[in-house]
Each structure stands twice: as structure tokens, then as C-alpha cells.
Amino acid sequence: xxxxxxxxxxxxxxxxxxxxINCTYTATGYPSLFWYVQYPGEGLQLLLKAxxxxxxxxxxxxxxxxxxxxxxxxLEKGSVQVSDSAVYFCALPNTGGFKTIFGAGTRLxxxx
Amino acid sequence: xxxxxxxxxxxxxxxxxxxxxxxxxxxxxxxxxxxxxxLGQGLExxxxxxxxxxxxxxxxxxxRFSAERTGGSVSTLTIQRTQxxxxxxxxxxxxxEPSGSGNEQFFGPGTRLTVL
Numbered sequence: 001x002x003x004x005x006x007x008x009x010x011x012x013x014x015x016x017x018x019x020x021i022n023c024t025y026t027a028t029g030y031p032s033l034f035w036y037v038q039y040p041g042e043g044l045q046l047l048l049k050a051x052x053x054x055x056x057x058x059x060x061x062x063x064x065x066x067x068x069x070x071x072x073x074x075l076e077k078g079s080v081q082v083s084d085s086a087v088y089f090c091a092l093p094n095t096g097g098f099k100t101i102f103g104a105g106t107r108l109x110x111x112x
Numbered sequence: 113x114x115x116x117x118x119x120x121x122x123x124x125x126x127x128x129x130x131x132x133x134x135x136x137x138x139x140x141x142x143x144x145x146x147x148x149x150x151l152g153q154g155l156e157x158x159x160x161x162x163x164x165x166x167x168x169x170x171x172x173x174x175x176r177f178s179a180e181r182t183g184g185s186v187s188t189l190t191i192q193r194t195q196x197x198x199x200x201x202x203x204x205x206x207x208x209e210p211s212g213s214g215n216e217q218f219f220g221p222g223t224r225l226t227v228l
Contacts, residue, residue, distance in 0.1 A: 034216075036217075042221065043116075043203060043219035043220055043221045043222055044155075044203070044205075044217075044219040045218075045219065046216045046217070049216070089154070089155070098143070098160060098162070098167065098168070098210035099145065099157065099160050099168060099210070100145075100217055101157075102154055102155040103154065104153075104154040105153075105154045105155075
């Protein structure tokens with residue numbers, strides 16, 4: 001069935017550094033791909049998504065491109081801020097398409 | 113409109129007691145999901161509802177766990193004879209349609225359960 005693997009954390013960066021969090025997937029067909037974010041003390045919220053191959057999702061300065069050739073959906077941001085400190089989850093639908101499979105999460109710490 | 117709400121926000125109980133956790137999804141959302149998040153861990157899927165039916169209960173850890181949904185709205189997750197390993201944050205999410213078809217899941221703030 002469908003699965004997702006993301007890089008382990010924690011990732012610690014200084015403010016204004018470039019961020020990449022790797023995510024690769026295994027899937028039947030070309031399902032939608034998601035990044036969710038969980039800020040400290042809060043529930044998860046959708047950060048961005050891409051619904052088909054070669055699409056780029058973007059939000060709050062974050063971007064991720066749906067690459068079918070490498071089965072990847074890496075999250076990037078050119079200049080991180082302290083407020084970006086959170087846990088980031090890569091996700092995709094299960095094979096049956098009725099629920100979402102989440103990666104293990106990558107914790108990001110951004111230092112001032 | 114209101115988002116997904118969960119109650120209580122925190123629950124401390126003694127080992128062996130039963131607990132009920134409540135989730136109020138966004139009005140009109142047909143799909144509802146329960147997850148468990150242990151400290152520093154990812155999300156563990158527990159159960160999925162489509163309307164009042166639960167097509168997928170595969171994530172429930174044991175028969176001490178059960179859930180129901182009534183009126184296509186409110187859901188309760190019940191844990192009987194709680195154990196210390198049940199301590200975690202229980203998250204509820206809802207989506208307009210099953211999330212697999214590209215639909216966003218909206219999460220509640222969670223219930224933090226501590227079993228002493």
C-alpha cells in the first residue's frame with residue numbers, strides 16, 4: 001500500500017537559513033500529497049498540498065514540488081524564522097483513498 | 113465558523129478507570145478521524161468514520177478502545193480499564209469528504225490523557 005518516509009529530526013537552523021525537509025513516497029497512481037504543520041501546543045494544520053504530478057504547492061514562504069520521477073515531495077523555505085519552529089508532517093492518501101497516511105514528523109528548531 | 117473542538121482538553125485518570133473523549137467536527141463534514149500522538153512521536157491512526165459508520169477500525173490498539181459517532185456529527189472515543197501506556201494526546205480530525213481524494217483534514221486541539 002501507499003507509504004511515506006520523511007527525514008528524521010530534529011533539524012536545528014539559524015534564522016534566515018535555507019530549509020529542506022525530505023519526503024519520499026510509495027504510491028499506486030498519483031495521489032495528492034500534503035505537508036501538515038504542528039506548532040507547539042496546537043493541533044495539526046494543512047501547510048500546503050499538490051494534487052498532481054509536477055504541481056508546486058506553496059504557502060507562508062514554504063514550497064514543495066510533486067516529483068513523480070523521484071517520488072519525492074521535499075519541503076523547502078528560503079529563509080526560516082523563529083516562528084517556523086514546529087513539527088512538519090508529510091502525508092498522502094492510503095491505497096483505498098479514504099484516509100491519510102502521515103510520516104513520522106520532522107521537528108524544526110530555529111534559533112534567533 | 114467553528115473549527116473542530118475536543119473535550120476535555122486535559123484528562124488525568126487512574127489506571128483501571130474508563131474515560132470518554134469527545135470530538136465535535138466541523139458542521140457538514142462527513143469524514144471523521146481519530147489519531148493518537150505519543151510524546152515526540154508521529155500520528156497513529158485509530159479509526160475512521162464516514163457518516164455514522166466506521167469502515168476502518170484497524171488502528172484501535174485493543175478491545176479496550178471503542179468509538180461511536182451519532183447523527184453524522186459528534187464522536188466519542190472510549191477507553192476502558194485505562195493503562196499507563198494509553199497516556200498520549202488524542203487528536204480528532206474531520207474533512208468534507210474522505211481525505212484520500214485530496215481533501216484537507218481539519219484537526220482539533222487534542223485531548224491530553226494522562227493515566228497515573
